[in-house]
Amino acid sequence: MRAISIEQVNPSSYDAIIAGSGAGGLLTALVLTAEGKKVLVLEKSSRLGGVWHSYWVNGYRVDNGLHVITRVKRGAFTRFMRNYLPSPPEFVLHDGWYFRVYDKVGTIPTSVGETLRWPLTDFRGRLGLAKIGAKIKTMKLDEMKKYKDISFLEFMQSKNAMNQVVLDVMQSAIYMAAGVGINEASAYESLRTLKDTDKESGKLEQIKRLLFGTGDYDEGYVIGGMESLIKNVIEAINGDYVLNAPVEQIHESGGKVTGLTISGLHIEHSLIISNIPLWDMDKIVDSTLGRVNEFFARWNSMQPTQGVTLWLGLDEVVIGDRKNRVLVHPNPNRWIVSLSSFDPSCAPNGKELVGVAMMAIPGKTIEEHVDIMKGNGFEEYYPEILQHIEMEHVQSSYATRAALIPGQTDLDRPGPRTPIQGLYIVGTDTAGSGVGLQQAANSAEGVISALRQDSFI
Ligand SMILES: Cc1cc2nc3c(=O)[nH]c(=O)nc-3n(C[C@H](O)[C@H](O)[C@H](O)COP(=O)(O)OP(=O)(O)OC[C@H]3O[C@@H](n4cnc5c(N)ncnc54)[C@H](O)[C@@H]3O)c2cc1C
Numbered sequence: 001m002r003a004i005s006i007e008q009v010n011p012s013s014y015d016a017i018i019a020g021s022g023a024g025g026l027l028t029a030l031v032l033t034a035e036g037k038k039v040l041v042l043e044k045s046s047r048l049g050g051v052w053h054s055y056w057v058n059g060y061r062v063d064n065g066l067h068v069i070t071r072v073k074r075g076a077f078t079r080f081m082r083n084y085l086p087s088p089p090e091f092v093l094h095d096g097w098y099f100r101v102y103d104k105v106g107t108i109p110t111s112v113g114e115t116l117r118w119p120l121t122d123f124r125g126r127l128g129l130a131k132i133g134a135k136i137k138t139m140k141l142d143e144m145k146k147y148k149d150i151s152f153l154e155f156m157q158s159k160n161a162m163n164q165v166v167l168d169v170m171q172s173a174i175y176m177a178a179g180v181g182i183n184e185a186s187a188y189e190s191l192r193t194l195k196d197t198d199k200e201s202g203k204l205e206q207i208k209r210l211l212f213g214t215g216d217y218d219e220g221y222v223i224g225g226m227e228s229l230i231k232n233v234i235e236a237i238n239g240d241y242v243l244n245a246p247v248e249q250i251h252e253s254g255g256k257v258t259g260l261t262i263s264g265l266h267i268e269h270s271l272i273i274s275n276i277p278l279w280d281m282d283k284i285v286d287s288t289l290g291r292v293n294e295f296f297a298r299w300n301s302m303q304p305t306q307g308v309t310l311w312l313g314l315d316e317v318v319i320g321d322r323k324n325r326v327l328v329h330p331n332p333n334r335w336i337v338s339l340s341s342f343d344p345s346c347a348p349n350g351k352e353l354v355g356v357a358m359m360a361i362p363g364k365t366i367e368e369h370v371d372i373m374k375g376n377g378f379e380e381y382y383p384e385i386l387q388h389i390e391m392e393h394v395q396s397s398y399a400t401r402a403a404l405i406p407g408q409t410d411l412d413r414p415g416p417r418t419p420i421q422g423l424y425i426v427g428t429d430t431a432g433s434g435v436g437l438q439q440a441a442n443s444a445e446g447v448i449s450a451l452r453q454d455s456f457i
C-alpha cells in the first residue's frame with residue numbers, strides 16, 4: 001500500500017473503501033488483495049493499525065499492550081499470517097501460566113491428577129476444583145450458550161463452587177480475556193475461555209483430556225513484535241491509504257451505500273467496509289431509513305475494555321524465561337512477562353524488557369495504576385525487577401472494543417452486515433469469538449464470507 005493525499009483519491013480505481021485501519025480493517029484488506037482487489041484505506045489518525053501498534057522508547061521496542069497471540073497453532077489470526085503474507089512471521093510459544101497466590105505458585109491444572117496436586121489451595125478446594133473443572137471441560141457449546149446472560153460468578157454460585165482461591169485464579173484468567181472481572185463477565189464467554197475451544201471434541205477425546213490433560217499451550221509472542229507484523233501486512237496490501245482522514249459521514253440512498261464524506265469532500269463508492277467503532281456509527285451513518293438508524297443506535301453504548309501496561313527496561317537480565325506470570329494475590333491481578341526472552345531484538349544487548357499489565361480500575365489515575373503495579377506485592381515477590389529499572393513507560397488504551405459482558409457476547413453482536421446494501425462492518429465489536437487479534441481476524445473472515453455470498457468477490 002502506498003500513502004496518498006485525499007486530493008489524489010480517484011474512487012473508481014478501487015474495488016472497495018475501508019474506513020479505519022485497525023486490525024479488522026487491515027486483515028480484510030489483506031484478503032481482498034489475495035482476491036485480486038485494490039482497496040483504499042481511510043484512517044482518522046496519523047498512523048495505520050489502530051490499537052495494534054509498537055514503537056521505540058530509549059532503545060526498547062514496546063508493543064501497545066502485552067500482545068500475546070492466542071491460538072498460535074489453530075487460530076484465525078495466524079492462519080491469516082500464514083496464508084496471506086509472503087513471509088509469515090515466527091511465533092515463540094510461552095512456557096505456560098504461573099499464578100502466584102501470595103507465596104505459592106501454580107500453573108493451570110489441565111487434568112484431574114494435576115488438579116488433585118494443585119498447590120494453591122487445600123484438599124477440599126482441590127476436590128471442588130476437580131468437580132467444576134470436569135463440568136466445564138465436558139460442557140457442550142450449546143449448554144454454555146444458556147449462560148450468556150448471567151455473570152461467571154453467578155454461574156459458579158449456581159454450581160456451589162465458591163472456593164475463594166479457585167475463584168480468584170479464575171478471576172485473573174478471565175480478567176485478561178474478557179477485560180472485566182468474574183462478577184461482570186458473561187458466563188458463556190468465560191466458560192469458552194476456560195474450556196479453550198470453540199470446537200466440540202469426541203467423548204473419548206474429552207475423557208482423555210480430562211484424565212491426562214493437554215499440556216499443550218497454544219499462546220506466544222511474535223518475533224519482531226507488532227511493528228513487524230503491521231509493516232508486513234501493510235506491504236502486502238494492494239492499494240492506497242490516506243492518513244489524518246476522519247470519515248465524517250457514510251451516505252445511504254435507496255437502501256444502498258453511495259459514498260462517504262471527509263473534510264467536506266464527497267467520495268462516491270458502492271462498497272464500504274467500516275472498521276470505525278460501532279459506538280460512533282450512529283453519528284456517522286447518514287440515512288433517513290428508520291431500520292438503519294435503529295440498527296446503529298442499538299450498538300452506540302458498546303462498552304470497551306480498558307487496560308494499563310507498564311513497560312520496564314532493565315539494565316540486566318533479571319527474569320530471563322518465557323513464563324507468563326500472574327500475580328493473583330495481593331490484589332489486583334497483574335500479568336508479568338519478559339518480552340525480550342521471546343524476542344531479544346526488543347531490548348539492547350544484555351538487557352531485558354519486562355511488561356506488566358492490568359485492567360484499569362475505574363476512577364484511578366495513571367500514576368495510581370503505576371503505584372499499584374510496582375507496589376502491592378510486586379516489591380515483595382519480584383524485588384529484583386524494581387532494583388534494575390533504567391526505562392519506564394506506561395500506556396493506557398482500550399484493548400478490545402466490546403468487553404465480553406452479558407449483552408455483548410459473540411451471540412449478541414451484529415455480524416458483518418448492516419441494513420445498508422454495500423456497507424459492511426468489521427472489528428472486535430462486530431462479531432467473532434476469541435479476543436483481541438483473533439477476534440479481529442474472525443470478524444474479517446466474517447466480512448469476507450459475507451462479501452462472497454453477496455457476490456462482491
Ligand atoms: C493494551 C492492549 C493489549 C492488547 N493485548 C492483546 C493481546 O494480548 N492479544 C491480542 O490478540 N490482542 C491484544 N490486544 C487487542 C488488539 O490489538 C485489538 O483488539 C485489535 O487490534 C483491535 O482491532 P479493531 O479492528 O477492533 O480496530 P481498532 O484498533 O479499534 O481500530 C479502529 C481504527 O479506526 C480508526 N477510526 C476510528 N474512527 C474513524 C473515522 N471516523 N474515520 C476513519 N478512521 C477511523 C481508528 O483511528 C483506528 O485506527 C491488545 C490491545 C491493547 C490496546
